[in-house]
Amino acid sequence: MEASAGRRAWLVVxxxxxxxxxxxxxxxxxxQIFNAKTNAVEEVEPVxxxxxxxxxxxxxxxYEVLRRKGTERPFSNQCAIPLSGEGTYVxxxxxxxxxxxxxxxxxxxxxxxxxxxxxxHNVKLxxxxxxxxxxxxxxxxxxxxxxxxxxxxxxxxTGKRYCINAIALTLEEAR
Numbered sequence: 001m002e003a004s005a006g007r008r009a010w011l012v013v014x015x016x017x018x019x020x021x022x023x024x025x026x027x028x029x030x031x032q033i034f035n036a037k038t039n040a041v042e043e044v045e046p047v048x049x050x051x052x053x054x055x056x057x058x059x060x061x062x063y064e065v066l067r068r069k070g071t072e073r074p075f076s077n078q079c080a081i082p083l084s085g086e087g088t089y090v091x092x093x094x095x096x097x098x099x100x101x102x103x104x105x106x107x108x109x110x111x112x113x114x115x116x117x118x119x120x121h122n123v124k125l126x127x128x129x130x131x132x133x134x135x136x137x138x139x140x141x142x143x144x145x146x147x148x149x150x151x152x153x154x155x156x157x158t159g160k161r162y163c164i165n166a167i168a169l170t171l172e173e174a175r
Contacts, residue, residue, distance in 0.1 A: 033142055034119030036088045036097035041121055047094040047143035058093060065165045066093045066145040069130075069137070074110020077166035086174035088118060092167065094143035096122055099162065099169070107154075107161055112169065114162040115154045123162075125150060138162055 030043040049057070054067050064070035079089060082101050089099045089112075099114040107113035117123045121141060128137040128149065138147045147168045154161030 031141065032121050033096060034121045036100075036118050041119070044142065049143075054093070059167075061167050062092050065167050066091075066147075069146040070165075071148075072111075072165045072167050076110075079104070079112045079166050079169055080171035082171060082173045084174050088172050088174070089114075089164075089169040090172050091140040091143060091145055091147070092170050093145040094140060095170070096140055096142040097172075098122055098140065098147065099164070101171075105155055107163070109161075109163060111148065111163045112166050113154070114164065115156075115158050115160055117162065123147070138164065 029046070031046055032041050033044050034040070035042050051067070055063055058066060061072070065072060085101070087101045088097045089101070089104075090097050097118045099116075100118055103114045103116050103118075105113055105115060124139050124141045125136045126139055128135045135149045135151070138150050139145060140147060145168065146165075148162065148164035151161045151163060152159055
């Protein structure tokens with residue numbers, strides 16, 4: 001009887017991570033992302049790729065910023081401006097909608113700045129204590145790519161300045 005009870009204990013121990021979702025295989029848990037085209041929150045799979053796959057998909061500069069948390073030099077790149085006056089900036093790695101053109105402002109810092117993302121579902125803030133300072137890093141909620149940082153010195157109505165690397169963004173024109 002002791003052997004049988006021991007086996008049951010091991011079975012319970014092995015099942016606990018699966019029931020808690022701690023050891024789930026990639027792609028089995030969905031996340032909520034706001035779809036700017038349908039104007040609705042949808043359940044999607046996270047974008048998970050190996051380092052080699054990212055290197056194949058991205059330019060060397062995109063890879064350095066998006067995957068290695070680099071920063072482009074200020075005033076070195078600019079975001080495309082939509083000809084129609086409307087558009088959405090999407091993640092340069094996975095295409096997730098991040099910032100609307102109409103929420104962009106000139107902060108004078110040399111990086112594109114936005115006062116709000118298209119949805120809090122689409123970006124995550126991660127505490128960043130690198131380089132001797134504490135900041136909030138902005139990452140794509142779907143693929144985890146580094147976008148930039150957010151600061152509390154932006155314009156109304158939010159008072160936020162999402163300081164984003166231009167190389168991390170691709171413009172999708174409104175149709």
